[in-house]
Amino acid sequence: MNFFKRDDGILDVITKAITVVSFIFGIWIYFHTIHPVFQKESELQDLRKEKVNIQTDNERLSKETAKIKNDLHIQTEKIKDLNERAGNLSLEIESKNSELASINEKLEIAHNEAVLSKLNLIMDKIISAYLISIAQGKNKEFDVIEYSHGLIEIHDRARELNIYDKEAYSYFVKYLDENKSRKFITDEEIFSYAIMIPYGYKMSKHLVNTKGIEKHK
Numbered sequence: 001m002n003f004f005k006r007d008d009g010i011l012d013v014i015t016k017a018i019t020v021v022s023f024i025f026g027i028w029i030y031f032h033t034i035h036p037v038f039q040k041e042s043e044l045q046d047l048r049k050e051k052v053n054i055q056t057d058n059e060r061l062s063k064e065t066a067k068i069k070n071d072l073h074i075q076t077e078k079i080k081d082l083n084e085r086a087g088n089l090s091l092e093i094e095s096k097n098s099e100l101a102s103i104n105e106k107l108e109i110a111h112n113e114a115v116l117s118k119l120n121l122i123m124d125k126i127i128s129a130y131l132i133s134i135a136q137g138k139n140k141e142f143d144v145i146e147y148s149h150g151l152i153e154i155h156d157r158a159r160e161l162n163i164y165d166k167e168a169y170s171y172f173v174k175y176l177d178e179n180k181s182r183k184f185i186t187d188e189e190i191f192s193y194a195i196m197i198p199y200g201y202k203m204s205k206h207l208v209n210t211k212g213i214e215k216h217k
Contacts, residue, residue, distance in 0.1 A: 111164070112205055118168030119198040122151060126194040134187075144184045144193050148176045171201050 126144060133142040155161075155169045175197055184190050202208050 112207060114164035115168045115171070116198050116201060118164055119172065119201050122168070122172055123194045123197045125151060126197075127191065130187075130190050130194075139187075142190070144190050145176070145180055145182075148172070152176065168201075171204075172197060175200060 126147060129147055130139065130142055130144070133139045152169065152173060155165070161169075179193065184193050199208075
């Protein structure tokens with residue numbers, strides 16, 4: 001159907017043309033003014049929604065970050081406390097080790113003194129026996145090696161010996177074995193043999209220095 005007719009007058013044509021132009025202009029106005037506004041409003045609504053979503057995510061992430069920081073702070077404090085406790089324990093262990101070393105040293109000294117006491121007793125027995133033989137005029141007949149064997153036989157028959165007796169006589173047996181082939185005739189040789197029993201033990205335990213001076217306890 002034709003919008004314009006052949007019998008339309010000039011006024012009709014102009015009127016219809018104006019109508020067509022107005023319609024076309026209205027469409028143009030819509031797409032260039034009203035429609036962009038609606039489109040922008042729609043975009044703004046989408047942006048507002050996106051903004052709300054982002055803000056929500058930010059709040060959630062902020063809470064999670066705060067929780068992580070709080071947990072990290074708690075763990076840091078725990079680690080700090082554990083490090084402090086570990087440091088205190090290390091100092092305590094060091095102190096206990098020092099005390100233990102001191103006790104062990106005292107025990108070793110006491111042990112050596114107990115063994116030396118037994119060896120001094122053996123020395124005294126040998127010297128006393130020799131002095132008696134001198135007093136009886138039998139010093140030429142005195143055999144210090146034979147007498148030492150007699151002391152060991154008495155020891156072997158003894159019962160309930162403590163560890164100090166056992167160690168002392170074990171050393172004495174070794175000492176006798178090292179000297180059994182030697183001849184001890186003079187007073188000096190016999191006294192030296194007796195004195196070297198405890199003194200040799202001191203040397204074996206490094207209780208005297210290289211100059212023969214006894215170390216301080």
